[in-house]
Amino acid sequence: MHEEEQFGQLTTKEFRTVSQIRGPLIFVERVSGVAYDEMVEVVDPAGNTRVGRVLEVDNNVAVIQLFLSTEGLDISRTRVRFTGDVTRLNVSHSMLGRILNGLGKPIDGGPAILPEKLEDINGRPLNPAVRIEPSEFIQTGISAIDGLNSLARGQKLPIFSGSGLPGNELAAQIAAQARVISSKGDQDEPFAVVFAAIGITHRESSYFIEQFRSSGALERTVVFLNHADDPTIERIITPRAALTAAEYLAYEQGLHVLVIMTDITNYCEALRELSVAREELPARRGYPGYMYSDLASLYERAGRIEGHPGSVTQLILLSMPDDDITHPIPDLTGYITEGQIVLNRLMKQKGTYPPIDVLPSLSRLMNAAIGEGHTREDHRSVADQIYAFYAEGRDLEKLVTIIGEGSLSEQDRRVLEFSKRFEKEYVGQGHSNRTIQETLDLSWDMLSEIPAQYLKRIPEEYIRRYYKK
């Protein structure tokens, strides 16, 4: 029932023993020598090939997950070819400037990618002992990020967005404005953008591509496109293919790569679909119990490695279903990533752009990337002070709606004023691009409205140096 062919060193086995087709899964019986996670090619009755991988083997039954739909397959005539190797992606420097589908095949009408290397799309775990702690400050031009939640090279930072919130707009703006600021001032390092569109609309993807084109970054960008109308299951592969390309460009070609993945919520839904098809026990809200590990296998592929010049920085977009930050997708993401930028619907309605809610936002790698030699020595304490006042101001705002401004003390009033100005000027900067110096100057401008004795978070020497009065 099966034939063997020699392809170089690889042995390919072909079977016609499909016993069941269920959702994206195919069950093949009476197989032998099948490897876990092996790539398979499924040839349908019309002679077209679709790829998939082995999910499970039990005695002589292999369970295969197709990356495309199972439509048009039948039990008797479908042939399944086991390739003897895991799923790999052709990677090459010439990918830059190309538009590929969610599996990494060109769809821009250009020639095939000439592979310089074939890489396992699952990557391999980085040895934590060779990671370099991310400490190079990336200036995004956005005060709420640079001043309060700084991004470092090699970091993975998600934007928690929601339907109707400008998450993608913000990501595109960051991609266009991001610069590395260091004491050496070396800004001309080779960079690249890898853009993975996961189940987003054509409108959204063309917005991104247009943005890349207008900022001149398109020729340094690799685009992986899986649209909302493309097969769901392909979404499992798209971010992995994109990260494999990014790792190659970073660690083998020495580029500083910014990976933008949008929208991870679609990825998680594909994961759930697959899990349901496998009849696995669900954890929260029907998502599989291993979703944390699965997401980590994507997000942890950011970083810097000793002895390699390049880096992989990830900007991850996800939509919080119903703006719920405790939903499993943002929740598990927040546990893996190094912070999060949270967008707020109320601020959007007030007309603030970018509508970043700084209170739940965080950057875990900020401390190593700011301060003397990176940005400025007062950066950390200024950020802490702004946070303290703004949090207090938000509380006061609530209080005022209940009991009026009458009972506020003088200092309360100043803090309330501060927090309003902060939202309007500091966060609501519109589409302008601010340097970190401008952001810090604005901070001191606002802080100087409050008597110095209340600036408890700022050491006295910085107050003497920067306080404006």
Add this chain to the structure above:
Amino acid sequence: MQLAFKLGSKVKVMDDLEKQAGKVKRIAGPVVGAVGFNEIRLHDMVLVGEAKLVGEVIRLNADQATIQVYEDTSGLRMDEPIYNTGEPLVAHLGPGLMGQIFDGLQRPLTTLAKKEGGFLGRGISESSLAMGKAWDFTPVVKEGDLVTPGTILGTIPETQSIEHRVMVPQGISGRIVEIKTGSFTLKDHVAIVETKNKKHEKVFMEQSWPVRMARPFHKRLDLTEPLVTGKRVIDLLFPIPKGGSAIIPGGFGTGKTVIQQSLARWSEVDVVVYVGCGERGNEMAEVLNELPKLEDRSSGIPLINRTVLIANTSNMPVAAREASIYMGITIGEYYRDMGYDVLMLADSTSRWGEALREVSSRLEEIPGEEGYPAYLASRLAEFYERAGHVSCLDTVHPADEKSEPKEKQKEEREGSISLVGAVSPPGGDFSDPITQSSMRIAGVFWALDYELSRRRHFPAINWTKSFSLVDLSRWFLEEVSDDYEVMVKETENILGREHELQQVVQLIGQDALSDMEREVLLISRILREDLLQQSAIHDVDAFCPLDKSYWMMKVILHFHEAAQEAMKKGVSLQDLDNAQVLQKIARMKELKLDNAVQRLQYLMSDIDTEVSRLGEKMEKSNA
């Protein structure tokens, strides 16, 4: 066919492999089913497939064995062989552990990086400890001495701060017939013990121990002494004893890792074992980068010299996460047995629980709550109960009539291992099974709070939800001050009052409060901002010794007392709120440690001076 593989120092050679090997019959992620073994026991360590992936037998059913594989099973084929090593998963214990970073299976990550580059390969190719390295061994026993398991044979200067004490391993007792002095590698024996039946047993500087078994000790001792962490909110309000266990639950971004890292840095213990279990790689890089540069406060020796790191980051194989926690605690127990105070930090136990859940679900077990296996709580209990303050083995010799009179009196050796586990509850909701099960076992509970972290109040330990069940008041009474407990009670009291008063303010505004009540709000604010809040990165504030913490608390409460007295005489709250001393109180954190206590005592009298001046001023204006 022969197979040789390294198990720590020993190279184990197995003959007749074909006879002993089983065959792969089922692969589902980290779970592999196999048949065809002649002999196999539960928890035997096996090597799976041609790549020799490390696995452990977790279920036996007739001739079928179910194996949990600690490595990525991609590419593993049906019918590949599985070799049984006949031994359980062990930790290799000996000099050279300190300052190292291992993965959950105790593979030395730095050594592997040099050999394999940036990405991790599979299989065991390096022994955990450097076998070729020579150590200076100085004996403390001599020929003819009687020894039992746990007896210290000699010492090795392992690092600048740790003297490694070579102990007699389990199963060996008798009379020393040879003891060596000088420089040896782990392959050389340092002593020979003649057992009762005249057998000569060689003793090496290294030994191994199955990670799932607690190492034995003589007896448990009471928990009487606090583990000073240098975090004021912990040391003052919710102290953890040496040998106790604590959990830190908190949603993402509430600062679990920052607290764990600062405990690793500043806790007053001899040895720290830090287990990064299913967490971020960049955070491990941060710890690794920082520890060699940070110096111990008292000795000035870089902290890396007392630290063992175990990293099983979130993208490394899931099943090895489960092993990493046990690996960490076994290494910790080994140093406890030498007589050290050990702190083991596990970040995060939720990832360990999730690994348990994943394997359980692949085994198709009937799930308990939230899909976690029904044995989750008992596994957690087993783990947390490995913490303790003990009298080590060897402190008392078994009575043996035939033995000659003891040549010297053994001194009592005590050690402790304290355990701090981070918990990452989904959505920050403490009703999740791991938080709830851990809470029942651990005696200390530091609840992290979203609200506090959002306003950047760190450490974000919520003072109304947290607790410490261990009574250490006697120690504080003897070692710090006799009014210590009163002060702590008063602090808790004011913070509790604030909570009530705030609810009133939320409803009807500050105007509804009396001046005395507003004074409580002022003091509680000072307590929160100037005492409980503490920077993790500030040079001086990052570590606060117990006496400074105590005096800071005392200063604030003294102000409280003085203010209340003054208000009774008619001094306005406004004047007190604007008092100059409050500026100084706000800067107490930054007082350098060498004379902090003295300066704080001066501050007490400054308070008296200023408050009484306010009183005089008021009297004058009245007159």
